[in-house]
Amino acid sequence: MSSRCPSARAARGLLALVVALGTTAFAADDDGRTLRVCADPANLPYSDRAERGFENRIARLVAAELGARLEYAWQPLGRGFVRKSLGSGACDVLVGVPAGLERVLTTRPYYRSGYVFVNRADAPRPLVSFDDGRLRELRIGVQLIGDDLAATPPGHALARRGAVERVVGYPVFGELPAAARAEADLAAGRLDAALLWGPQAGYFAASGPVRMRLTAARAPAGLAMPFTFAIAMAVRQEDRALQAQLDAVLARRAFDIAAILDDYGVPRWPLDDVASARADAAATRADAVPIGARP
Amino acid sequence: MVRRFIAFFVLLASASMPIAAATVAEGEWPTAARDPQNTRFSSLDDVKADNVGRLRLAFSFPIGVERGQEAAPIVVGSTMYIVTPYPNFVYALDLTKPGAVVKWRYDPKPDASAQGVACCDVVNRGAAYADGRLFFNTLDAQTIALDAESGREIWRAKLGDIKRGETMTMAPLVVKDKVLVGNSGGELGVRGWLTALDAASGRVVWRAWSTGPDGDVLIGPNFKPFYPQDRGKDLGVSSWPGGAWKIGGGTVWGFVSYDPALDLLYYGTANPGPWNPDQRPGSNHWTSGIFARRPDTGEAVWFYQFSPHDLHDYDGVNENVLVDLPIEGRSRQVVLHPDRNGYLYVVDRASGQVLSADPFVPVTTSTRVDLQTGRLVYNPAKDPRGGETVRNICPASPGGKDWQPSAWSPRTRLLYLPHQNLCQDAETYQVSYIAGTPYVGADLKISAGPGGHRGEFTAWDPIARRKAWQIDENFPVWSGALATAGDVVFYGTMDGWFKAVDAKSGAPLWQYRTASGVIGQPISYRGPDGRQYIAVLAGVGGWAGAIVSAGLDGRDGTAGGGFVNAMKDLPRHSTRGGMLYVFTLP
Numbered sequence: 001m002s003s004r005c006p007s008a009r010a011a012r013g014l015l016a017l018v019v020a021l022g023t024t025a026f027a028a029d030d031d032g033r034t035l036r037v038c039a040d041p042a043n044l045p046y047s048d049r050a051e052r053g054f055e056n057r058i059a060r061l062v063a064a065e066l067g068a069r070l071e072y073a074w075q076p077l078g079r080g081f082v083r084k085s086l087g088s089g090a091c092d093v094l095v096g097v098p099a100g101l102e103r104v105l106t107t108r109p110y111y112r113s114g115y116v117f118v119n120r121a122d123a124p125r126p127l128v129s130f131d132d133g134r135l136r137e138l139r140i141g142v143q144l145i146g147d148d149l150a151a152t153p154p155g156h157a158l159a160r161r162g163a164v165e166r167v168v169g170y171p172v173f174g175e176l177p178a179a180a181r182a183e184a185d186l187a188a189g190r191l192d193a194a195l196l197w198g199p200q201a202g203y204f205a206a207s208g209p210v211r212m213r214l215t216a217a218r219a220p221a222g223l224a225m226p227f228t229f230a231i232a233m234a235v236r237q238e239d240r241a242l243q244a245q246l247d248a249v250l251a252r253r254a255f256d257i258a259a260i261l262d263d264y265g266v267p268r269w270p271l272d273d274v275a276s277a278r279a280d281a282a283a284t285r286a287d288a289v290p291i292g293a294r295p
Numbered sequence: 296m297v298r299r300f301i302a303f304f305v306l307l308a309s310a311s312m313p314i315a316a317a318t319v320a321e322g323e324w325p326t327a328a329r330d331p332q333n334t335r336f337s338s339l340d341d342v343k344a345d346n347v348g349r350l351r352l353a354f355s356f357p358i359g360v361e362r363g364q365e366a367a368p369i370v371v372g373s374t375m376y377i378v379t380p381y382p383n384f385v386y387a388l389d390l391t392k393p394g395a396v397v398k399w400r401y402d403p404k405p406d407a408s409a410q411g412v413a414c415c416d417v418v419n420r421g422a423a424y425a426d427g428r429l430f431f432n433t434l435d436a437q438t439i440a441l442d443a444e445s446g447r448e449i450w451r452a453k454l455g456d457i458k459r460g461e462t463m464t465m466a467p468l469v470v471k472d473k474v475l476v477g478n479s480g481g482e483l484g485v486r487g488w489l490t491a492l493d494a495a496s497g498r499v500v501w502r503a504w505s506t507g508p509d510g511d512v513l514i515g516p517n518f519k520p521f522y523p524q525d526r527g528k529d530l531g532v533s534s535w536p537g538g539a540w541k542i543g544g545g546t547v548w549g550f551v552s553y554d555p556a557l558d559l560l561y562y563g564t565a566n567p568g569p570w571n572p573d574q575r576p577g578s579n580h581w582t583s584g585i586f587a588r589r590p591d592t593g594e595a596v597w598f599y600q601f602s603p604h605d606l607h608d609y610d611g612v613n614e615n616v617l618v619d620l621p622i623e624g625r626s627r628q629v630v631l632h633p634d635r636n637g638y639l640y641v642v643d644r645a646s647g648q649v650l651s652a653d654p655f656v657p658v659t660t661s662t663r664v665d666l667q668t669g670r671l672v673y674n675p676a677k678d679p680r681g682g683e684t685v686r687n688i689c690p691a692s693p694g695g696k697d698w699q700p701s702a703w704s705p706r707t708r709l710l711y712l713p714h715q716n717l718c719q720d721a722e723t724y725q726v727s728y729i730a731g732t733p734y735v736g737a738d739l740k741i742s743a744g745p746g747g748h749r750g751e752f753t754a755w756d757p758i759a760r761r762k763a764w765q766i767d768e769n770f771p772v773w774s775g776a777l778a779t780a781g782d783v784v785f786y787g788t789m790d791g792w793f794k795a796v797d798a799k800s801g802a803p804l805w806q807y808r809t810a811s812g813v814i815g816q817p818i819s820y821r822g823p824d825g826r827q828y829i830a831v832l833a834g835v836g837g838w839a840g841a842i843v844s845a846g847l848d849g850r851d852g853t854a855g856g857g858f859v860n861a862m863k864d865l866p867r868h869s870t871r872g873g874m875l876y877v878f879t880l881p
Binding site for chain 2: 103
C-alpha cells in the first residue's frame, strides 16, 4: 500500500541542487545546524514529549539525514496551531498535515490514510458499510471536532442516513485522544462499532486489550466528501529551500518511513489513489477556530 | 374617577423609578452592570449635553496586558478595581491620590494552557464587589475571592477542567450571600452550568446544569414555564439524540441579573454544541434560552427558548435588563433581551411570557416570533446544509448583537444597544485539521450587512417597539454602553474612538481618540473629590478584534470563525492595547 522509493540517483541529484540553493532555513548555532520541529506534546500516535510517536521517529530520521540536530517546540495541535508554530517562528517544520494545507508550503505527501470502521475482531456481524440496515440501531462512536457545523466525513455520512439517535460523539479535546476513548468503550462493550481516522484507529487497536478489525470506510452514494487524506510535511510559505530538502529526504527514505508507519499500524492507501484525489483538490486549511463566540 | 387617577399615578412612578436605586450607592459601580437589574445607568448628572464637550482626560493607567479589554472597572469607596485579560491580574487603584496610584496588585497565576483553549481571545468581563470582598473568574476556570482592602486571597474555587476545554470569562454577580458564576467553552463539548458559591467560603452551594435530567437542571415542582414546548419531564435529555446532552453546550458566559422584589435570577444559556445541527435533532433544551431561578436553591421557576435547535450559533447569553414598563395600559415587570438571533424580546419576568419580539437588525434566518406560541419561525432557505453554499445568512453567527451589554435610561425609557450589522455566507465545505484529525467544515465568511457598515449604536424604544434613533459605525460596536442621568450616553468603537452622544437624539457631543480600539464596558462614578468621572478600558480584541489582538492572518478569511473576513482592515485602524482612560469635566 505504501509508495516505493524512487531512483536513488534522482534523489541525490535533487539534494545536490537544493544544497546549492542555500540552507538558510536551518538555524545556525555553534554545533552546526538545527532542525526545529513543532509537535504536539501529548498526541499519540503522532507525537509526545517523550518522543514516542511516529512523527517523532520520522523527524529523527529526517534530521539525521540532513545532518542536523533535532529540536522540538511543543505546541498542541489545537486552535491556531499554524499561527502559533510556523507562523510565530517557534519552529520550521510540521511533520504531518494534510497535503496542500493553506497558508503553509507542504512537501510531497508521504502517506495517505483514511477513515475506517472499527469493530471488535470477534464481532459476528461487523459494521463495514453505511448501507447496513442496522445503521440506526447500532451504537456507533465518532470523533467530534468541536467546530460548529463541522463533522468528520463519517459523521456527515451517519447524519445523512438518519443515524443520530445512538451515535456517540467523542470530543477531540480531552485527557486522552478521542479515538482511544472510543476504542476503550468498544472493547468494554459500550459501543457496537466506531468510525475513526486511520492512524489513530490503527494505533489504539494495536495497543488495546481486545483485538479489533479495521475496514476502510467508503463514502455513501450522494455524499461528495473525501474519506481519505494525503499527509505531508509543512514549512513556511517562503521556505522553498527547506521544502526541497525535505522532499528529497522523503523520497530517498520512503522505504524507512513506510516501515515506521507500519510499526504504528497506520492503515494506508496508495498515494495516487484516484478515487481520493478529491481530497487534495479541495483547498485545505487548518487553524479552524470554532465559530462560536464563547470566550 | 379618583381611583383611576391614582392608578395612573402609580403606573408612572413605577415606570420612571430605577428599581436599582435603593441597592447601589449613588456614585459607585460595584458590579459590571452597576446594579443587579443590569441597567448600566448612572444617576450622576454633572456631565450633561451642554458641557460634555469639555470632558478632559483626568488620568490613564496602562494595565500591562495587551489583549481584548472587555472588563468593566469596578469602583467602591475611593478604590477602583480592574481585572485584566489572561493572565487575569487584578489592580486596586487609589482614587484619592493624583493619577491613581496602585494600592495592590494580585496575580492569580492561571494555567497557561487555558490560552490555547479560549475560543475568542483571552478576555475577562470584570469583577464584582460585595461586603469588603472582590470576586472574579480566571480563564482556567477558577473563582477567586480577595480582601478588597489588602488584595489578600481569601479563597479560590476550581470549578472547571481546562483539559476538557472549560474556561471562565464572565463577570460574577453577588446576590445575598452567594457568588454566581458560569462557564465557557460549549463548542468543545463543555456542558454548561451556573454555579452558586458561598461568598464566605467558596463552597459550591448549588449547580444548575443547562442540559440533562431535571435533577441536574434543578427543575422541580415549582417550575412553571409559560409555553407548553418547555414543559415535560427531563426535556434536557429527551430533546437530544442519545447521550448528546452530556456534551451539549449551553454554557453560561453572559451577565446574570437579579430582581430582589420577585427574588429571581435571570441568565441566558449559550448555543448547543458541539455537534452540527444534523447530528442533534430535537429542540436541544435548555440551550439558547433564558432561565429564571431562585437564588437560595437554584431551582428553576421558568424558561424560554429564544432559538430552539439553534442552527446558526445564536447563543442566548445576551444580557437581560430588568425594567418596569407601561404596556397596553398597565405596568409590566419585564426583561429586555436583545438576542443574537436579531430580535429584541420583551418578556414578562414573573411568568416568562413573551410580550413582544421585534427585529432590531435585518433578519433572514427567521421570519418572526409567533407571540401565540412563543416560537421562533425559522426560514428553511437559510438552514445550513452539508456540502451546499448558503448565502446572505443574517444575522451572522456573532448575531445581531453579541456579548456587548446595552444600557437602559429610565429617563428616556430607551435601551441603548451597541451591536453589529453582519451577514454571512456558508461556503462549500473545505478540508481542515485539528488534533491530528482531518475533517471537512463549513467555511463561514462574514461581511457587512445591508448598508455596508458593520456596526450600529441603536436607541430602542421597547414600548413603541421601534428604533428611536441609530448611529452607523464602520466597525462592529463591540463595547458596552453607559447611560447617565445627564442624558448623555457613552460607547466606544474598534477603531479607537470613545464617544458621547445625546441620549434623546443620538446627536454626537464629544469624542476622544484612544490608543487602541474600545471594546470595554464604560462606567461612571463619583470620585473622592466629588466630581463625576467616566472610565473605560481600551484595547481591541475579543472575537471581533482577534485579528489584531491574536495576530490572525487577514488573508485567511475563514480564520476567527469567519470573522476575520469582515475585519481585514482593522489592523490599519487599531493596534493592540491595554489602557484605562478616566475622564472628567475641568
